[in-house]
Amino acid sequence: QISIGHAPRGETITSLPLSSPALQKQYLDEAKKQGVAITSLCLEIMHVNGLKSDPLGEKWLAECIPIAKALGVKVILIPFFGKWAIKQQAEQDRVADIMRNVAPAAEKLGVILGLENTISAKENVAIMERSKSATVKTYYDVGNSSKEGYNVVEEIRWLGKNRICEMHLKETPWEKYLGEGGIINFPAVIDALADIGFDQWAQLETSCPSKNIAADFTRNKQFVETLIGKRNRLGSAAKA
Template sequence: MNRRELLKLSAAGFSMSTFGNLAELFAASKNVIKIGACDWSIGKANDVGAMELGKKIGLDGVQLSMGNTDNQMHLRQKAVQQNYKTAAAKLNMQFSGLALGELNEVPYKSDPRAEEWVSDSIDVAKDLGVKVVLLAFFNKGDLKNDAAGQKEVINRLKRVAQKAERAGIVLGIESWLSAEEHMRIIDAVGSKSIKVYYDVCNSEQMGYDIYKEIRWLGNQGQICEFHMKENGFLLGTGKVDFKKVRSAIEDIDYNGWIQIEGAVPANQPIFESYVKNLDYLHSIFPETK
């Protein structure tokens, strides 16, 4: 039973003696939300310094880039992992996620290197204690209106899905696709380890009803994580209605990370912008304070 259902029951006349103290029930049913940010969005992609900057901003954790072609996906190296683990422990910070942004330039739908990286990302995520790996499908990796590309992605995800399931890792698809298009891929793969990584700004930009999509996907358990993003605006000052996003997240009983991405106005400093973005999200999700 979620908080909205409790309110409906109360409004319908059910007594407090039946349900106990409503405030206590709300507290017990409150979703657990943590706030992180992408290392690339705070200007620290592939840099262990992202952990210290994230701490200064006030974040609960940082979503890490697994690497790029130049550093050979450096988080596959145990020594690099240890550097991040040491920094996280010292700062009392968490790894809020793992991301393969390089798939935007080395497409998963066509490049054999990308298939290897996705498989290896499962091992890295497990080593770092991360539950979700973001797979990016933009630029060269775009799947929109690409039936052949989608078919190949389905084939590749089928090959890696069992490994992800055994490790308890979810691979999250972030793309320009609609909720329905995402679900066609997920249904074709047929694995609980494949879900949607929902970026509210990307979907708004595509003209999708993001509040409807969140509820439709979320009520099927198909959203693994969220990017809270605006392009060129601070959170709360752009096109996305984050209060409505909060309402949708409550309706699907989401528990997990929400990651700040982008949301830096032109010619404004990253640090100050992210402090403001975090303060704003704390006002929308007060339980995260």
């Protein structure tokens, strides 16, 4: 996942840097060289120009859609946090109306607009329905939702595979390794995702307690892979 839109400290931008074809090529070439997929774009500039009330937010979103297409990316993560959170009904309605304006361009290019926020699954679906576009989905983060007090397993099952475009897997509290001292029942999360047939990307948005990025990433990755392996073996046994 590529974060997009942050200006260098003390500077402002008039266009998203990744709108440059030359820079896009650099990213594509490096991804190919490293053997990694670019799964999504996080429109990080929304932390500066939030979509709910800053006119620049809609501009950045519209500009990001062709960038996603050029990079072969299907999902744009649109964040709503801090002062740009959408806790009030009027804010959610405003975002839904902006989505309705922008969605046709995304639909034309096959790009999904993923909402990541601190509201409930039902509130997110209300935004999707008001937007009147199937390209607007939830970018579901189990850490954010559990921190807000929502039952993430129930929400995942209720949303189903067609309303979740991508996932963030992180613990609550965030400083913990996955499955080690946090409050999230990750085996139940993996079961829920398997049961609904979720087959999209899930990103590890995790902390680094040991300050060794590679070691901590591997530790969290192996934890998730072990859970998936157990679930797959159970599924195979049930079919046998």
